[in-house]
Amino acid sequence: MTLLDVENLWVKFPSRHGVFDAVRGVSFxxxxxxxxxxxxxxxxxxxTGRAILRLIRPPGIVTADQISLEGExxxxxxxxxxxxxxxxxxxxxxxxxxxxxxxxxxxxDQIIEAYRMHNxxxxxxxxxKSLDMLNAVSIRDPERVxxxxxxxxxxxxxxxxxxxxxxxxxxxxxxADEPTSALDVSVQRQVLSIMDKLVTDRGMGLIFISHDxxxxxxxxxxVLIMYAGRxxxxxxxxxxxxxxxxxxxxxLNSLPRLDAPCDRxxxxxxxxxxSKTPSVSARI
Amino acid sequence: xxxxxxxxxxxxxxxGRDRVDAVKGATFSVDRxxxxxxxxxxxxxxxxILRAVTGLAPDWSGSxxxxxxxxxxxxxxxxYKTVQMVFQDPYSSLHPRHSVDQVxxxxxxxxxxxxxxxxxxxxxxxxxxxxxxxxxxxxxxxGGQRQRVAIARALAPExxxxxLDEPTSALDVSVQAEILNLxxxxxxxxxxxxxxxxxxxxxxxxxxxxLAVMKxxxxxxxxxVEALRKMQATHPYSQELLAASV
Ligand SMILES: Nc1ncnc2c1ncn2[C@@H]1O[C@H](COP(=O)(O)OP(=O)(O)OP(=O)(O)O)[C@@H](O)[C@H]1O
Ligand SMILES: Nc1ncnc2c1ncn2[C@@H]1O[C@H](COP(=O)(O)OP(=O)(O)OP(=O)(O)O)[C@@H](O)[C@H]1O
Ligand SMILES: [Mg+2]
Ligand SMILES: [Mg+2]
Numbered sequence: 001m002t003l004l005d006v007e008n009l010w011v012k013f014p015s016r017h018g019v020f021d022a023v024r025g026v027s028f029x030x031x032x033x034x035x036x037x038x039x040x041x042x043x044x045x046x047x048t049g050r051a052i053l054r055l056i057r058p059p060g061i062v063t064a065d066q067i068s069l070e071g072e073x074x075x076x077x078x079x080x081x082x083x084x085x086x087x088x089x090x091x092x093x094x095x096x097x098x099x100x101x102x103x104x105x106x107x108x109d110q111i112i113e114a115y116r117m118h119n120x121x122x123x124x125x126x127x128x129k130s131l132d133m134l135n136a137v138s139i140r141d142p143e144r145v146x147x148x149x150x151x152x153x154x155x156x157x158x159x160x161x162x163x164x165x166x167x168x169x170x171x172x173x174x175x176a177d178e179p180t181s182a183l184d185v186s187v188q189r190q191v192l193s194i195m196d197k198l199v200t201d202r203g204m205g206l207i208f209i210s211h212d213x214x215x216x217x218x219x220x221x222x223v224l225i226m227y228a229g230r231x232x233x234x235x236x237x238x239x240x241x242x243x244x245x246x247x248x249x250x251x252l253n254s255l256p257r258l259d260a261p262c263d264r265x266x267x268x269x270x271x272x273x274x275s276k277t278p279s280v281s282a283r284i
Numbered sequence: 285x286x287x288x289x290x291x292x293x294x295x296x297x298x299x300g301r302d303r304v305d306a307v308k309g310a311t312f313s314v315d316r317x318x319x320x321x322x323x324x325x326x327x328x329x330x331x332x333i334l335r336a337v338t339g340l341a342p343d344w345s346g347s348x349x350x351x352x353x354x355x356x357x358x359x360x361x362x363x364y365k366t367v368q369m370v371f372q373d374p375y376s377s378l379h380p381r382h383s384v385d386q387v388x389x390x391x392x393x394x395x396x397x398x399x400x401x402x403x404x405x406x407x408x409x410x411x412x413x414x415x416x417x418x419x420x421x422x423x424x425x426x427g428g429q430r431q432r433v434a435i436a437r438a439l440a441p442e443x444x445x446x447x448l449d450e451p452t453s454a455l456d457v458s459v460q461a462e463i464l465n466l467x468x469x470x471x472x473x474x475x476x477x478x479x480x481x482x483x484x485x486x487x488x489x490x491x492x493x494x495l496a497v498m499k500x501x502x503x504x505x506x507x508x509v510e511a512l513r514k515m516q517a518t519h520p521y522s523q524e525l526l527a528a529s530v
């Protein structure tokens with residue numbers, strides 16, 4: 001079942017020196033699946049995620065033939081209607097987790113408020129639920145964390161708190177932008193299994209943006225590989241290691257490996273042709 | 285010769301029931317020109333150790349020696365010429381209203397450099413950004429681009445010791461490879477000393493000679509990278525971490 005259908009998405013930033021196209025005609029669909037987006041820094045991954053929620057700040061401009069959420073075109077919605085979509089139907093875990101939390105409010109107050117916005121619950125019920133959520137993302141001493149402020153959290157704790165908060169509305173679609181980049185492997189597994197359950201049990205659609213090719217190959221169903229604002233290759237996640245595009249190969253080859261030490265890591269040799277080839281469609 | 289010597293370091297935050305013992309009795313030392321890794325559980329005190337070295341942790345006890353000199357109280361300007369840190373969070377570590385040019389230019393100016401223009405351009409090239417990013421503001425940069433500005437800023441004063449907190453976790457693998465190669469080169473050319481936090485064991489394996497594994501505020505094991513490669517950890521937590529990484 002298709003949850004989201006994105007067709008010919010562009011994100012443009014006009015400036016004095018001309019227009020910079022951060023995303024150039026990207027098309028893909030999302031079903032009840034884990035869709036990975038990988039690609040080098042600046043290739044347009046975050047902008048693609050934000051554009052779906054129409055969260056591109058001016059002077060940035062978003063255009064698309066359609067961005068349909070179960071048949072409703074989000075491009076046609078008013079800002080007010082979009083606010084409901086953002087709160088309820090599509091959640092996004094931003095790449096800058098601590099930035100998205102309110103710095104002058106305790107973690108506990110923020111989670112409780114978010115929980116009560118979506119569920120009719122008394123304060124004490126909401127408090128208990130919030131503790132459960134922090135436990136679920138492997139936060140040690142959750143009581144202390146509830147009383148703490150965002151700046152008192154470690155990098156990985158901030159990420160996990162954001163993940164817990166974004167799951168509260170029980171969204172149909174979760175866009176997770178580098179959600180586990182600061183987590184050690186064991187905590188990372190815990191967090192991924194939560195997202196995984198939501199996809200398998202509740203049929204959520206997950207867009208998983210990550211730099212971690214091994215993780216994406218392991219965890220996702222399909223992968224889009226982005227370069228210079230376009231999709232250069234689409235593949236099944238478990239076939240990522242056999243990917244064909246020289247850019248994808250280059251990415252795979254630049255990984256350091258514990259079992260194969262080397263003095264210098266391979267770096268990508270970019271070919272101008274890569275950015276000229278039209279975007280590959282990932283619509284099914 | 286020992287460049288950084290940390291003995292029985294304790295760092296805590298807050299009081300009463302909100303007290304957190306973030307680092308408990310950490311002891312390790314790093315020789316000049318060596319690279320030491322800190323790995324371990326999220327929230328186990330890795331960043332706090334780096335912050336304590338730079339004087340950003342208000343409550344601590346124990347001893348931190350830099351090049352034989354005990355560090356105490358407010359760090360002086362000369363300290364920041366010797367020691368620079370790349371923070372974990374590329375978003376909050378850059379001033380939102382300062383352009384890349386201002387960030388780098390001011391750092392260079394503060395440390396008494398004259399040929400600022402040339403150096404700004406060189407730094408941007410070194411971290412793979414190039415001149416076209418020079419007049420951008422943080423909100424016009426992607427996550428990885430910001431992190432590279434932060435790395436360029438740390439390199440600007442030509443420090444002897446670099447404290448790197450997840451320096452490449454916001455970077456894609458090809459930029460990561462470029463930055464790690466750059467760091468390796470700088471280290472060999474200038475005998476830099478690195479103390480580096482990473483959740484990625486293969487990055488630590490590539491960059492470091494030794495590493496400490498942390499859990500819940502404590503160093504549970506210090507090991508050679510050779511042992512890491514051979515999967516020879518002795519503490520159950522490090523064994524678990526290693527097993528989960530392959
Ligand atoms: N406000 C802006 N004005 C101009 N260019 C911008 C602006 N915001 C972002 N960009 C550019 O858009 C491009 C895509 O950015 P995006 O944040 O999507 O990258 P990304 O793929 O998420 O990278 P990373 O992995 O580093 O987070 C980048 O080259 C960035 O510099
Ligand atoms: N300013 C602060 N006030 C109160 N507690 C703090 C503060 N800074 C850190 N802590 C606490 O200290 C502990 C260690 O945090 P630290 O940032 O050192 O962890 P970390 O090992 O770097 O984790 P991560 O890998 O997630 O970044 C955490 O429990 C955190 O909540
Ligand atoms: Mg991004
Ligand atoms: Mg940290």
